[in-house]
Amino acid sequence: MTHDRPWLASYPAGVPAEVDVDEYPSIVSVLQAALAKYRDRPAFSSLGKTITYAEVDRLSASFAAYLLGELKLKRGDRVAIMMPNCLQYPIALFGVLRAGLTVVNVNPMYTARELRHQLDDAGATVILVMDNFAHTVQEVLHETPVKHVITTALGDRLDFPKRAIVNFVVRNIKKMVPDYDIPHAVRFNDVMAAGAKLPFSDADVQIESGDIAFLQYTGGTTGIAKGAMLTHRNLVANMQQASAWLGDNVRAGEETIITALPLYHIFALTANGLVFMKMGGLNYMITNPRDMKGFVKELQKTRFTAITGVNTLFNGLLNTPGFDRVDFSKLRLTLGGGMAVQRAVAERWKQVTGCTLVEAYGLTETSPAACINPMDLKDYNGSIGLPIPSTDACVKDEDGNVLPVGEIGELCIRGPQVMRGYWNRPDETAAVMDADGWLHTGDMARMDERGFFYIVDRKKDMILVSGFNVYPNEIEDVIAMMPQVLEVAAVGVPDEKSGEAVKVVIVPKDPSLTAEQVIAHARANLTGYKRPHYVEFRKELPKTNVGKILRRELRESATA
Structure with a gap:
C-alpha cells in the first residue's frame, strides 16, 4: 500500500507505519498501566497543589464508587462535566470512565441556550459544575434530563488554609460566583467522602473498546452543536x-x-x-x-x-x-x-x-x-x-x-x-x-x-473574488508580518463588482498604525485580487473558548 x-518515506527514524490499536481494550486499561508504573510520580498540579498518580487512583475510584453505588448509574449513562482546568477535573474524568460511563464535556462559558441544547441532546442525567457557572445550570435544569447536580468551588481540592482563602477570594473579592439556588445539589467534597466509604473495583466494571467514552460536542461555530461519538x-x-x-x-x-x-x-x-x-x-x-x-x-x-x-x-x-x-x-x-x-x-x-x-x-x-x-x-x-x-x-x-x-x-x-x-x-x-x-x-x-x-x-471561510479563491490564512499571514499588528482576521464581504472583497480586521500593537500602511504592505506582498479593500481596527477579535478567531462573527457584522 x-x-x-x-x-511514509518522510517519517522520522523509528516511527512505525502502523501501531497496535488493540494493545489496550480501553482508556481505563491505559490508566491502570500508568497508575501501576508511576504511582509516586506527580500527575496533576493546579493552584500550587500537586496530586500523584496514586492519589488520582484513589480519588477517581471514590468518584466512580459514588456514581455507581449512590446514584445507581448504568453502563453508558452520560455524565456532564462543566469546569475549567482544576484538580477536580481529572478526578471526575477518570472516575466517570472507570465507572463505565460516558463523559460529556461542557464548555463552562456556554450560554443557557447552548447548555440546554447540549444536556438535552446528550441525555445527560448527572452534571458536575463549578459554582461560578451553576447559575446557568439552574436556569435550564427543568428543561433537561439532568437528575443529579454536583457543585464545587475552585479551591475545593486544595489544602487548608489555602482552600478557604481561594474560595473566599473567588466568591467575595473577585465576585466571580453569581447567586444560584439548586435545592438538591450535592457538594463535590461530600461526594468524595461518601464514595470513599463505598466499594469499587475496576474488575467489576465491564468496558468494551466500542463503548462511547466521550460525547464530544463540536460544530458550535457552524451552527447546531453535534456530539461526536x-x-x-x-x-x-x-x-x-x-x-x-x-x-x-x-x-x-x-x-x-x-x-x-x-x-x-x-x-x-x-x-x-x-x-x-x-x-x-x-x-x-x-x-x-x-x-x-x-x-x-x-x-x-x-x-x-x-x-x-x-x-x-x-x-x-x-x-x-x-x-x-x-x-x-x-x-x-x-x-x-x-x-x-x-x-x-x-x-x-x-x-x-x-x-x-x-x-x-x-x-x-x-x-x-x-x-x-x-x-x-x-x-x-x-x-x-x-x-x-x-x-x-x-x-x-x-x-x-x-x-x-x-x-x-x-x-x-x-x-x-x-x-x-x-x-x-x-x-x-x-x-x-x-x-x-x-x-x-x-x-x-x-x-x-x-x-x-x-x-x-x-x-x-474561503473568499471568492471575481471567481478566484482567496484563502484568509494567506492574507492573515502576510498582515501578521507587520510588527505593528498584534492580531488579524480576514473575511469576505459582499461586493457589487467582484462578488466578494477582502476585509481585514486588525488589533494593532502600535496605535499609530493606519489603513494606508496596511494596504501598502499588502500591495507589496499580495496579488491584486487578494489585497484587502477594507481595513478595520478593533480592540479585540471575537474568539471561541480556546482562542480560535470567529471569522463567522466578523463576516456577519461586516455584512450587517
Missing part, C-alpha cells in the same frame, strides 16, 4: 499513534506539560490529559490562561518540558512582559493546533524559547490527531505535517475523486481514531463519512510529493 502513502478504541488508538510519533523525544516519567487549553477541549484532553498520563508525565494546569500576566508568573515558577496551545495563545505569551525571562532550558516540545499557526508567531517563538513550534492537525471527529509534523523539525514549514501511523489521508474533489499531488481539494482522513459518527444524527454523519470510511473534514488542502499536507483554508 506504500505507493498510496508517500508520507468517541469510543474507547478511538482514544486508545490516538494515544498509541501520538506516543509512537513522539518516540524518544519524550522521556517516560520525566515530563512536565503546561496544560493551558481547557481539558474539556479535545486537543488538551487527548494530547495533554491522556497522552502524557500514559507516559507518566505531570499536567501543570493553568485555570485561566486569559490572564496572561498570571500565566507568565506560573511559567516562571516551573521548569516545563512541553506546552501545547493555539496560535493566539502563543502570540499572547510572546507579547506579555516577562515571558522572555521564563526558563526554557528544559523545553523540548511545543505543539500548536486548533487553528493555523502563523509563520510570524512560529519564528518568534523559536527565537525566544529556542524550541521549534511544531504544527499538528486534528478534529474533534478524529480524537483529535490526524497529521503532525516531525518532532525533529528544525524550523516552521507552514505544513500541518504527515498523517500519523495507521492513518490515511487524501485530497478529494467535489465528486469524490482523489486528486494528484499539488492540487487543492477537500482533506479526507481515515483511521482507527475516526469517530463512530454523530450522536443521534445519522443524516449529519452521512454528510461527512463516505462509504469507504473517509471522513470529509471541510478543510481545503494540498499534499506535496513528500506526503506533507498543507491546509489552505476552511471550505466555508
